[in-house]
Amino acid sequence: MARELPSSLLMFIASRSAASRIFEAVHDAGFDDLTIAQSRLMMGIDPAGTRLSVLAERAQIAKQTATALVDKLERAGYVERVPDPSDGRATLVRLTPRAEAVLPVARAEEDRIEAEWRAHLGPEAMDQLRDALTALRDITDPYQ
Amino acid sequence: MARELPSSLLMFIASRSAASRIFEAVHDAGFDDLTIAQSRLMMGIDPAGTRLSVLAERAQIAKQTATALVDKLERAGYVERVPDPSDGRATLVRLTPRAEAVLPVARAEEDRIEAEWRAHLGPEAMDQLRDALTALRDITDPYQ
DNA sequence: TTCCCATAGTCCCATAATCGAACTACAATG
DNA sequence: CATTGTAGTTCGATTATGGGACTATGGGAA
Numbered sequence: 001m002a003r004e005l006p007s008s009l010l011m012f013i014a015s016r017s018a019a020s021r022i023f024e025a026v027h028d029a030g031f032d033d034l035t036i037a038q039s040r041l042m043m044g045i046d047p048a049g050t051r052l053s054v055l056a057e058r059a060q061i062a063k064q065t066a067t068a069l070v071d072k073l074e075r076a077g078y079v080e081r082v083p084d085p086s087d088g089r090a091t092l093v094r095l096t097p098r099a100e101a102v103l104p105v106a107r108a109e110e111d112r113i114e115a116e117w118r119a120h121l122g123p124e125a126m127d128q129l130r131d132a133l134t135a136l137r138d139i140t141d142p143y144q
Numbered sequence: 145m146a147r148e149l150p151s152s153l154l155m156f157i158a159s160r161s162a163a164s165r166i167f168e169a170v171h172d173a174g175f176d177d178l179t180i181a182q183s184r185l186m187m188g189i190d191p192a193g194t195r196l197s198v199l200a201e202r203a204q205i206a207k208q209t210a211t212a213l214v215d216k217l218e219r220a221g222y223v224e225r226v227p228d229p230s231d232g233r234a235t236l237v238r239l240t241p242r243a244e245a246v247l248p249v250a251r252a253e254e255d256r257i258e259a260e261w262r263a264h265l266g267p268e269a270m271d272q273l274r275d276a277l278t279a280l281r282d283i284t285d286p287y288q
Numbered sequence: 289t290t291c292c293c294a295t296a297g298t299c300c301c302a303t304a305a306t307c308g309a310a311c312t313a314c315a316a317t318g
Numbered sequence: 319c320a321t322t323g324t325a326g327t328t329c330g331a332t333t334a335t336g337g338g339a340c341t342a343t344g345g346g347a348a
Contacts, residue, residue: 006254007261008162010277011155016204017284018152037334053296060160062336067298069334089296089343110150117151120283125276132265132273133154139264140161181305197325206307211327213305233314233325 018113025109031102033076039106041069042078042099049082049092058143078102162257169253175246177220183250185213186222186243193226193236202287222246 023036044050044058056066070093073079078099084090118126167180188194188202200210214237217223222243228234262270 004274005278006162007258007274007277008159008166008254010274010281011159012163014277014280014284015152015155015159017286018150019156022152035333051296061334063297064299064337065335072333084296087296087344091297110152114151116283117280121276121279125272125279128269128272129276130148130151130154132269133151133158134149135265135269136158136261137154139260140158142161179304195325205305207326208308208328209306216304228325231315231325235326 018110021113022106022109026102026105029102029105031105034078034102038069038073038078039102041066042073042095042102045079045093045095045099047095049094051084051090052093053090055093060142073099162254165257166250166253170246170249173246173249175249178222178246182213182217182222183246185210186217186239186246189223189237189239189243191239193238195228195234196237197234199237204286217243 019036023034023039026034026039041055041059041061044055050058052066052070053063055070056063059066061069070079070081074081077096079093080096081091081093084092117129121129163180167178167183170178170183185199185203185205188199194202196210196214197207199214200207203210205213214223214225218225221240223237224240225235226238228236261273265273
């Protein structure tokens with residue numbers, strides 16, 4: 001009698017599968033110098049630009065790690081650093097057009113995955129799944 | 145009007161939260177030389193022992209990575225390598241008593257998390273969540 | 289003002305995880 | 319017994335990660 005897998009592990013399996021697919025789609029679209037960690041960090045950047053420390057907090061990584069990732073993203077042309085006019089110590093990290101070009105590719109694959117899951121589970125179950133996951137965020141997302 | 149977060153990202157958030165808590169519980173119980181990657185690999189070991197290549201496949205990592213992780217686990221006393229009697233090339237990786245001692249700690253924290261989620265969502269929604277996640281495994285788990 | 293302390297970001301350094309490529313030992317097949 | 323395949327390891331490189339210490343700027347209190 002096998003112990004059932006914890007829900008969190010089931011989530012890990014599904015989310016890793018999705019992340020791999022999105023990564024591959026982005027890679028195949030010619031953005032082959034992006035890594036998953038870099039992409040995750042980029043996803044936290046607001047249109048108007050976001051401070052590095054906020055980015056680190058959102059991705060739940062240390063500031064030094066965020067610095068290293070932004071360094072690589074900047075060298076590869078996906079982001080730029082601009083001084084924050086409201087605080088001389090801070091820098092805003094902003095997406096470049098190259099990064100903007102990645103977004104539709106990633107979103108298209110996300111949508112494809114979401115549609116496949118919906119087809120497999122049925123619309124009601126998929127809606128319930130989304131609702132439950134969104135509600136869980138209240139108690140699992142330290143950032144908000 | 146913000147774009148809704150993809151289901152896979154919501155799963156990532158929740159599963160990372162759970163992994164961190166389990167890691168912390170195990171750490172606080174005195175097993176402070178275990179890492180998350182090592183723990184994940186260990187979870188794939190059958191009671192009778194499992195071949196390294198099977199372990200790698202289950203964890204979806206390369207054989208060399210599994211070798212490195214097993215090296216560390218072995219040095220820390222969590223696993224042992226024994227020759228596979230049915231194949232002279234193969235080695236079986238087996239849990240030691242030290243590793244067996246970790247399991248109840250990890251499971252207790254898993255159960256605690258599961259209970260909190262159930263309390264937050266309500267029993268029916270939690271059951272539906274588990275069912276949906278289990279069904280998704282059909283199309284997201286390449287191993288099984 | 290001036291001084292003290294907090295904050296933003298960086299640098300240095302060590303470690304973990306990861307994998308491509310090449311290798312050794314054993315197995316299986318004819 | 320020769321060939322071909324598989325299990326595991328070693329080597330070398332890259333990425334991600336964080337602890338600790340540092341610089342520069344901001345902000346509040348005396």
